[in-house]
Amino acid sequence: xxxxxxxxxxxxxxxxxxxxxxxxxxxxxxxxxxxxxxxxxxxxxxxxxxxxxxxxxxxxxxxxxxxxxxxxxxxxxxxxxxxxxxxxxxxxxxxxxxxxxxxxxxxxxxxxxxxx
Amino acid sequence: xxxxxxxxxxxxxxxxxxxxxxxxxxxxxxxxxxxxxxxxxxxxxxxxxxxxxxxxxxxxxxxxxxxxxxxxxxxxxxxxxxxxxxxxxxxxxxxxxxxxxxxxxxxxxxxxxxxxxxxxxxxxxxxxxxxxxxxxxxxx
Numbered sequence: 001x002x003x004x005x006x007x008x009x010x011x012x013x014x015x016x017x018x019x020x021x022x023x024x025x026x027x028x029x030x031x032x033x034x035x036x037x038x039x040x041x042x043x044x045x046x047x048x049x050x051x052x053x054x055x056x057x058x059x060x061x062x063x064x065x066x067x068x069x070x071x072x073x074x075x076x077x078x079x080x081x082x083x084x085x086x087x088x089x090x091x092x093x094x095x096x097x098x099x100x101x102x103x104x105x106x107x108x109x110x111x112x113x114x115x116x
Numbered sequence: 117x118x119x120x121x122x123x124x125x126x127x128x129x130x131x132x133x134x135x136x137x138x139x140x141x142x143x144x145x146x147x148x149x150x151x152x153x154x155x156x157x158x159x160x161x162x163x164x165x166x167x168x169x170x171x172x173x174x175x176x177x178x179x180x181x182x183x184x185x186x187x188x189x190x191x192x193x194x195x196x197x198x199x200x201x202x203x204x205x206x207x208x209x210x211x212x213x214x215x216x217x218x219x220x221x222x223x224x225x226x227x228x229x230x231x232x233x234x235x236x237x238x239x240x241x242x243x244x245x246x247x248x249x250x251x252x253x254x255x256x
Contacts, residue, residue: 019210026203030235033199037192038242044180046173053169066163073156080149084129101160109163115170 011082014075021072028065053116066109074102140225144205151202158195189243196239200232 036043052058168175208224211217
């Protein structure tokens with residue numbers, strides 16, 4: 001058994017993916033802000049949102065966005081915790097909360113996107 | 117990680133961390149973590165808030181009336197500062213890791229803050245100029 005959970009791998013694949021998803025999100029999140037928040041009507045009215053939601057492109061876009069965004073955020077959060085040595089029970093609990101809440105909110109978001 | 121489990125230092129982890137000598141890069145490291153945690157918390161709130169889309173037009177537009185009040189718009193604008201810092205400092209991290217950025221990371225940090233401030237003000241103008249114009253027009 002491993003003394004500290006999260007220490008079994010080098011973490012290299014998630015390290016690379018954190019950078020790749022990050023570079024993607026730089027463009028997408030800043031773009032998202034300009035589209036949704038600079039013009040309140042396009043991001044804050046049901047009619048405008050629904051029009052986008054019926055486009056396959058925006059559906060795919062939102063599904064990718066939510067997956068990449070959540071993964072990047074939660075992998076980063078776990079990365080912060082991994083920097084500290086914790087008792088196995090503590091690190092397992094934190095890891096469990098991250099994974100389970102991540103899955104729950106991913107399902108919640110995907111459900112919203114696929115309702116249209 | 118391969119080291120033996122270490123006892124908590126007497127002054128606590130947070131104070132131990134705060135004690136370290138800090139230069140621009142260490143502050144960027146700290147800010148990157150704080151903004152990252154903040155944005156991750158926000159994505160949860162964001163996903164939850166948008167579930168009202170499934171409850172129809174009335175529920176969604178009512179919620180958005182709250183989110184387009186001045187207080188929420190200012191919060192939304194302030195949130196953009198977290199996005200900008202985390203995004204540009206993230207690019208800086210990638211450059212340090214993959215493009216020999218350790219040689220010029222201090223210069224990139226200036227660009228991170230500079231570009232961030234410019235885009236933050238730009239977003240502020242986009243978000244608040246037309247409401248401000250309307251407000252002034254309604255007073256006249």
